[in-house]
Amino acid sequence: MFISFTKQQVLSLKEYSFVLSQLINFKWAQLLEKFNHSPRIASKVKGISDNTIKRSSLTKYKNILLKSNNYQAIDFYTGKVLQENDISVDHVIPWSFMYSDDIWNLVLTSKSNNSSKSNIIPSQDVIESLKERNARLVKLINDSKYKDELLLAIENDYVDKFYLAMKI
Incomplete structure (x- = not known):
């Protein structure tokens, strides 16, 4: 199946491309966390998480x-x-x-x-x-x-x- 977009739709997607790519990367990292032993992948990928991880007192x-x-x-x-x-x-x-x-x-x-x-x-x-x-x-x-x-x-x-x- 082939989906076609109008020029206006493509321009609208381009306008949100940065946000969409960040969201896709974040969701991908969350999925990887389920299958990978490395903890908190989504938090470590620079630029896709707004969570600032801080060390607490030990x-x-x-x-x-x-x-x-x-x-x-x-x-x-x-x-x-x-x-x-x-x-x-x-x-x-x-x-x-x-x-x-x-x-x-x-x-x-x-x-x-x-x-x-x-x-x-x-x-x-x-x-x-x-x-x-x-x-x-x-x-x-x-x-x-x-x-x-x-x-x-x-x-x-x-x-x-x-x-x-x-x-x-």
Whole structure:
């Protein structure tokens, strides 16, 4: 079937072409999110989302993360004891990839480690350590919100899935 347009219809479409292309790209990105392990694709595609994603404070996770080491502040990456004024909560899989603050992806580290790490992709050893930490932490916490989040992440193998998606 062939559809023909009048010159006026074509000019009207051309007038709205930018908006239409943005809408089509946004809808396409939303569809991709259903079939892709990369989170929040639509929010990451420049120019198609007006949502400005802001990082929230991670200090609310500090006490729960301390629980995984019997309330000792141990640097996840180095194993060293952290001073109270040098504790930072870090995303193992960088926030710029996840755009999310999920307990299964958060660890304690020093402020200098956190800032120097930036958006570096972690090693496979770090990923394995994170999975082990999550298995320990889920047994220790009672807060149903975080426990459910951890169980879901473990059951669905989020750490490996997001790590592999990030490396692609």
